[in-house]
Structure formats: C-alpha cells, structure tokens
Amino acid sequence: MTGAQIVCESLMREGIEVMFGLPGGAILPLYQVMPEYPQLKHILVRHEQNAAHAADGYARASGKVGVCIATSGPGATNLVTGLATAMMDSVPVIAITGQVPRGAIGKDAFQETDITGITLPITKHNYLVMHTADLASTIKEAFHIARTGRPGPVLIDIPRDVLTESADFVYPDTVTLKGYKPTMDGHGQQIKRAAKLIAGAKRPLILAGHGVIIANAFDELRGLAETAQVPVITTLLGISSFPEDHVLSMGMPGMHGMAYNNIAIDRSDLLIAVGMRFDDRVTGRLSTFAPHAQVIHIDVDPAEVGKSVHVTVPIVGDAKRVLHALVNEITPTTRLEWLQEIDELRQEHPSDRLRESDKLLPQYVLKEISDVTNGNAIVVTGVGQHQMWAAQAYTFREPNSFITSGGLGTMGFEVPAAMGAQVARPDKTVWSIAGDGGFQMTMSELATIVEHQLPVKFALINNGYLGLVRQLQDLFEGGKRVSVEYSHNPDFVALAEAFGIRAFRVTDKGQMRGAILEAMAHEGPALIDFRVEPEENVYPHVPAGEGVTEMLEGPSPETEGAWKR
C-alpha cells in the first residue's frame, strides 16, 4: 500500500468522514488516491487558513476531530492562524501537510518550509514522518494526542516521496507514549476538601469554561449548581455550557462581562473554576481579582492550575468525572441570602438589559435572532464588538451552541468556522454573526458554502468600522481615530448575490424580524446586511490592566431612555 493510501486508510480507522483542504504539488499523491475512498468526503476550500478554521468549527460543533489538508510551503504556512486559534481554544484538529521530497529537505527547495518548526509553539504536538512504514502509527498517535487530555491541534508533515513509497499497512490498536498520560479522575481527597469548602462557603460562584463543553459535562455542571445552589458564571468559551434561561445562570464575567458578575466575583468567598484558565480578559488586574475568594480549580491541564491565581484546592482531571464525583460529596443546600444579594446586584447594574432606542442597535439584532431561533441555533462569531454583543444579548439554551475564537481572537473565523459547524451539524440552524471587518478577511468561502449547499445564515453586523478598535480609540485615546474606518465597503447584498447567496439589507429596526424570518425560511445560505448604528459601543468595558470592578458601565438609563429586559 502506498503512503497516500495508508493515510486514507488510517483516517477511516479514526472515523473521519470529512476533510477540508486545498491541494498542491507536494500533497498531490494523497489527493490522487482520494477517489478510492469515497467515505472520506473532501471539501475543497478557497484558502488554507479557512480549511483550518473549518476543521476547527467542525470539531467544536461535533465533538469529533477536525481534519484539514494543505500542501507544502505557502499551503502549510496558511494554516498557521487556524492552528494557533485551535491551540488557544483547545480544539482537536489534525493538519496534514505535504512536504518536499526527503532528499530536498533543507535545500530551500521550491515550496519548502519548515512547518514543524513554525508550528512548534502552536500545536499540541507535531510530526515530520520520514518513513512510509511509520505513517500508520504516527497518525494513530496524532489522533490520540489531539483528542485526549486537553485537546489541541496536531500537525503531520509528510514528504512527497513518503506518500508515494509503499509499506505494509498495520494500524495499531493502542498507543503507548511514555511522556503522555493525561489524568482523568480527580484526586479523591481533594474532591472531599472541595466539597467541604463548598459546604462552608457563604458566597460561592461557579466559573464554567470551555472544559465543561469539551468534557460534555453539562448535566454534571447543572447538578453541582442546583445541588449546592451556586450561581454559574460562564466565560466567553464557557457560554452554552449552562442554559442561560436557568435561574442560576449569570452570563459572562470580565472585560465585557456583566457588571454584576464582576462585583459578585469581587465579593465572593469561593470560586469553583471548572475547565477555565483565568484568562486576563476574565481576571483583569490579577492583584485585585477576587480578593476574598478561596479557589477550587478543576482542570485537565495541570499547567493551568496555579498559573495565574493562587489555588486553594487544585483538582486535576476531566470536568465530567470530577464534577460527577464532587456532586456525590455534596448535600443539597439553600443560599437565599447570597442569591438575593446577587439579585439586587443585577437590579443595580442591569448590564443584561437592552437600552431603548429608535435606532437599529446591533444588540437588537442579536436579541431578535435569539428570539426567532428560541436560543437553539448554533451561533458562530468572529472577533470584536459583534462577538461581545452575541455573547451578551443572545440567550443560549442549547448545550455547545456557541462557537467563537476566544483565546487567539481571530477575526474572520466566523465564515469558515460556520461552514465547518454546518457540515458537522446539518440538522441545526447555523448563524454566522459577522463583523464587516472580519467577514472581508475570509468571505471567499462563500463560494464553498454555495458549492456544498450549506444553509448557513449570515448576520453581518455592518458598522463600517473595526468597531472594537474604534471604541478603544474613542474611550482611551481621546477619540483619535486612526485606521479604523472602512469608508468604502462593498455592497454586501450584491456581493452575496454574486456568490449565489440570497441576501437582504436591513437599515431599520422594523425590518429586522421580517428579514431574519425570511432568511431562515430560505432553504439555502442567506445573508442579511444589518446597517447598524455605527457609533454604538460594547459595555461594560474594563480598561486593559485595570481591576474588573473598575468598569465603564455605559450610558445610564437617565440619559439614553429606559432600559428593557
């Protein structure tokens, strides 16, 4: 069997059904055998970066491993942003890259690049396979590493002649890696200590992160919250780990989180952190973060425990297993005082309410999509204001329904990741919430989306600005606006139609609902160009480097009309 055939056979053994990629010379032998493996569906993208993001979106939406393929040199380097995105957000992605033939490696050959060197810090692990006989075991190992423990991207670089040479195909049943044995079960004594802390706490809070979603620990998280009566704050990537219509759901903390959450964290005496890493957007200035709180930190990655905040009870393990064990140690309780205190905070700092306005505020769009979809769609966003408004104004009811680039903050993620998510979940409505900035970075995939008849709905939050940067300049740079305005954007409706996508324009509040319903009723992909109020800012806003209670809470109800739920 040739190396190329071994790769396909191995991918099939790993249960792979779909791959995103773009061929080139060095990877060609792999593409030439693909017709022999019709079970492996290949989606030809317009740019390799989008292949990586699509594999990422596919992985997040399905819980399976996403696969992307590129050729050597520029093909491989184009994957870099996508792999870095997946690395920061712990997403299992396998990248297969072609490499120049072994004899040409190190000679600055045409389309040669040291992609294993380049991706060293942005992959969980990577391989340069120098022998055809090693391909099967390497692929087996790569999938094992990508999907277990704290998941992450793994790159496999394969020289062209390794793909064309032949070897016996033996797919190993097991993987043994001396240096890799993720801890899954939490330490029994530590879990007992944690239960004791929870029982004794007066103002406990759960901080739920992406780890809950990755571990599929939705029921266990809910069990802990309800049994111990602890409110649940979800980080950006933790959104949709806990139903937002639940009475204990608090929404997001941190830089653009709910003001009452930041104050509640400030008052809390116990933080129960699950599958989150105390990112700087959550904590603000570390020295003033949660000054009264002891911390229980549950994470599968030991290196995250104690990295940023001092931890009272570290528990290394899989969120599902640890939470399951923890709930069994807890006796049901009530916390009326603390819940009432939080309720008062929510009244005093109503950052979860929308401001009344006649204008088309971007938040209204998200709220309307939330209402129309009943909070059951899969929402994919890029990075910026629209992302924060989606996190704030959409009510996520469905587990694992929010897909966004959190750690790396990759603009343009929303188009290819939505494509990947729709491929993974053909049964779901996928809404891509896009900014006009990021959209223009990756919109070439609209062609792929039409080609594969993926019914992705795009809500373009079009304000003609790199809005969050404009906001930074307005709030902290004395209003000095530099390079943040797109004074000439394309006609996005005409553009979408040119790709073959049904498109609408909404300039007025009153047209919003009708357009959303029409886009949803349309069978194929659709785009709505929402010409939103361009000067709207995201609030609250914690200035970079400040403590999280030092928030700008935004225009007050007195100056800007009444608030409504």
Next chain:
Amino acid sequence: MEAVTDHTISALVEDKPGVLARVSGLFRRRGFNISNLSVGHSEVPNLSRMTFVVQGDEFVVEQVTKQLYKLIDVVRVNDITGDAMVARELALVKVKAAADNRSEIMQLVAIFRANIVDVAADTVVIEVTGDEDKIDSLFRLLKPFGIKEVMRTGRIAMVRGPASTGGKPLTANVDDHNAPDVEAVP
C-alpha cells in the same frame, strides 16, 4: 515567596529529532531563564537526559516543570536542587605557556586535579572537571598567563545514594498522580 535562586532540573526525554528545539523553544516563548543546559544519552535506550539550571522562584520552577511535562516527548522532570547531589561540569582551556611559566601552570593544574591534555610550543590545553565554582577559580588563577580559548559543557547532576535522579517526580501544587507513572518507564 521564595527568592530567585538557581534550580537544577533533570529531565528524561525521548531521543527524537527536534526534542531539543521543543524544550529550548518552550523556555524562550514562556520567558523562562536558563543559564545552563546539557544533553546526553541516559541509561535507557532511546531516552536522553537533559540537565538545566533555571533561575527563578518556586512558582517559576513549578511552571517550568508543568510546561515541560506538557511536551509529549518529555517523560519525566525532577527538580533535584534540594537533594544531595553531585554536580559537575567539564571545561577545556587553552592557556599561553612559555617555558618560563609552564611549571607554575603545572602546579596549578596539580592543585586543581586537572590535566594537561595538549602541549604546544607556547600553549597548553587544560582539562578540568568540577562544579562551577572550582572551574571559575582555576580560570581566575590562569587568567594572568593569558587565556586564549575556553569551552564549558554546562552542568550535569546526579542525586547521591541509591535513589534515582529521576525517582521523585516534582509536580508541586498538584497531586503526585499527575506525574507520569514511574513504573511505566523502562
């Protein structure tokens, strides 16, 4: 918090291409300060042993250890600073040595239990092993003669007594079971 000191860390790593780049890249991108690094084969086939000296407080060393463990090719990491250990470095030094001061140099070599491994008309090459202080002292004394070239290997260190240098995995702040299973290492 503990003050910034030198920590000697011993790591067992897979003997694979690129493993040194993985380890050194980790130190660079996480901003860890290493003053010293040496690599060589271990007693186990296909495993190499790395010894490095890291400058930092307990928190930094804990992070170094945990981050090293995250590398797939790193099998075991130990901070042996607190253990009774033998730490050695090998140095070669080429010194100007004319006929009139050669005997003086030879006396120094004898005192330091070093060796002269090469003699030319007006230079000698001295080989010396010991801890950093000993080697530094010899160099200081040789300096007036004129040092032409110096090469040092960096520290290697072994725990004294029957215990293995890789025997006590360090994973401070996390339970011991997070370290790789010692029994599983051949």
